[in-house]
Amino acid sequence: MIYLDYNATAPTDPRVIEAMRTYFAELYANPSSIHTPGQKAKQAVEHSREVLANFLNARPEEVYFTSGGTEADNLAIKGLAFAQDKRKKIIYSSIEHHAVMNTCKYMSKFGYEIISVPVDRYGVVDLNFIEEKTDEDTLIISVMHANNEVGTIQPIREIAQIAHKYGAVFHTDAVQTVGKIDIDIMELEVDMLSLSGHKFYGPKGVGALIVKKGIKFDALLHGGHHERNHRAGTENVPGIVGLAKACELAQAEIPDEEKRLKELRDRLWQGLNSQISEIQLNGHPEKRLANTLNFSVKYVEGESLILSLNAESICASTGSACSSGSLEPSHVLLAMGIPAEIAHGSLRFSLGRWTKPEEIEKVIDVLPGIVEKLRQMSPLYKK
Amino acid sequence: MEYSQKVMEHFMNPKNVGEIVNPDGVGTCGNPVCGDLMTFYIKVEPKTDDLNSARIVDIRFKTFGCAAAIAVASMASEMVKGKTLSEIKNLTRNEVAEELDGLPPIKLHCSNL
Ligand SMILES: Cc1ncc(COP(=O)(O)O)c(C=O)c1O
Numbered sequence: 001m002i003y004l005d006y007n008a009t010a011p012t013d014p015r016v017i018e019a020m021r022t023y024f025a026e027l028y029a030n031p032s033s034i035h036t037p038g039q040k041a042k043q044a045v046e047h048s049r050e051v052l053a054n055f056l057n058a059r060p061e062e063v064y065f066t067s068g069g070t071e072a073d074n075l076a077i078k079g080l081a082f083a084q085d086k087r088k089k090i091i092y093s094s095i096e097h098h099a100v101m102n103t104c105k106y107m108s109k110f111g112y113e114i115i116s117v118p119v120d121r122y123g124v125v126d127l128n129f130i131e132e133k134t135d136e137d138t139l140i141i142s143v144m145h146a147n148n149e150v151g152t153i154q155p156i157r158e159i160a161q162i163a164h165k166y167g168a169v170f171h172t173d174a175v176q177t178v179g180k181i182d183i184d185i186m187e188l189e190v191d192m193l194s195l196s197g198h199k200f201y202g203p204k205g206v207g208a209l210i211v212k213k214g215i216k217f218d219a220l221l222h223g224g225h226h227e228r229n230h231r232a233g234t235e236n237v238p239g240i241v242g243l244a245k246a247c248e249l250a251q252a253e254i255p256d257e258e259k260r261l262k263e264l265r266d267r268l269w270q271g272l273n274s275q276i277s278e279i280q281l282n283g284h285p286e287k288r289l290a291n292t293l294n295f296s297v298k299y300v301e302g303e304s305l306i307l308s309l310n311a312e313s314i315c316a317s318t319g320s321a322c323s324s325g326s327l328e329p330s331h332v333l334l335a336m337g338i339p340a341e342i343a344h345g346s347l348r349f350s351l352g353r354w355t356k357p358e359e360i361e362k363v364i365d366v367l368p369g370i371v372e373k374l375r376q377m378s379p380l381y382k383k
Numbered sequence: 384m385e386y387s388q389k390v391m392e393h394f395m396n397p398k399n400v401g402e403i404v405n406p407d408g409v410g411t412c413g414n415p416v417c418g419d420l421m422t423f424y425i426k427v428e429p430k431t432d433d434l435n436s437a438r439i440v441d442i443r444f445k446t447f448g449c450a451a452a453i454a455v456a457s458m459a460s461e462m463v464k465g466k467t468l469s470e471i472k473n474l475t476r477n478e479v480a481e482e483l484d485g486l487p488p489i490k491l492h493c494s495n496l
Binding site: 299300301303304307308311320329339340341344376377378379380 | 386391394395397400411415416417418420421422445446447448449450452453
């Protein structure tokens, strides 16, 4: 199998699994227990917190473990809103992951004005628009660090500075960047940041929200005093240990891995673009995640491409409606001004730690034939 | 999205793909904006004014659509080939979907075409 869908999820690194193993059957005690095994589990959680903090240049007490990226996004936006009643405006980008977008939309039920920020054709948010809309009534601006579909990286530091001018909080969904590019939250001036373990070789079902000291937010889950009263429930100790291990591995490997993946990705694009006519790159040509390649194949539909690739044991994804369970193509591609029929023909290859050059060559071999077969079937294609 | 074996067979090896030069009938429906567009071409015999007794002797289709659209077109073309127009005028999308061992609910619209 050739797996090129790392932005959807990544395999758990064997070194992460190894680090987690002890915390299932041996050091299984509850970190809230005061006996020795309980205290050992607690130490493991607190050590992991330090690892995350160190990785992102935050403080350990600014790390709140969650069940993943979705919960971290919900906790940031709802938690902040429910802890205050002065500011009534929420600003988010039109290309946010559903975890942020649908949370913001939900908040309009509670009297919040929600404003969606347009992007240009590369998927970069409109800074002037943000500047214009932000005011003393703005509670939060939430703009993702990099987009999961097209990989475009946002100027988050500039956005954070706009937020701060008006005393608003800046949140970023960094689920696609943590572990892929170096992140220093002090330098980026980020107030809240969401991350998720399974996107960078950690386990699924664990993530974290980083919240700068001094920012007040409410818990979504009430119960015990876990996570300093901000997230009740017995800690997912093996998951948290695995998440920390994933951070340590990433920290050591990021610079080389970024370079390696970018070369492979660019070879993939060059190989395909030289053989297939009428394909267009989606996303920013340079300011983009090194592992992400998204493009549209004119005259054919994405799900047919994915299933044909699947028949060759190649795993990728598409922004076509037909793959999403709805009848609309990707909201990200539409927001970038890409016509619906072109969005339906989009393909995303996302590379990762186990991607090999031979696999890229195989895709370059196979895809042109698949496209030709489907185009021959298409009433839109005139040769 | 889970497809039946039959849908996948028709998707991978669709029957009657193509066009007919000088067809006796052409029908197009759908809209590429929604990700579905399909064109059918037919040839009938005998060429009488009584359309009901005309028999489909050849049928071809082209589609810009997902796997379900391709499979539905392929299956429908097989089901109507050799039949008279009166025999097929009551063919419903559900019958085509049933022949394919079912379609995911969200995909039923594809068979509307
Ligand atoms: C940008 C982004 N945000 C949030 C999520 C949700 O993360 P999780 O699957 O950990 O809930 C994902 C992954 O699907 C994502 O890509």
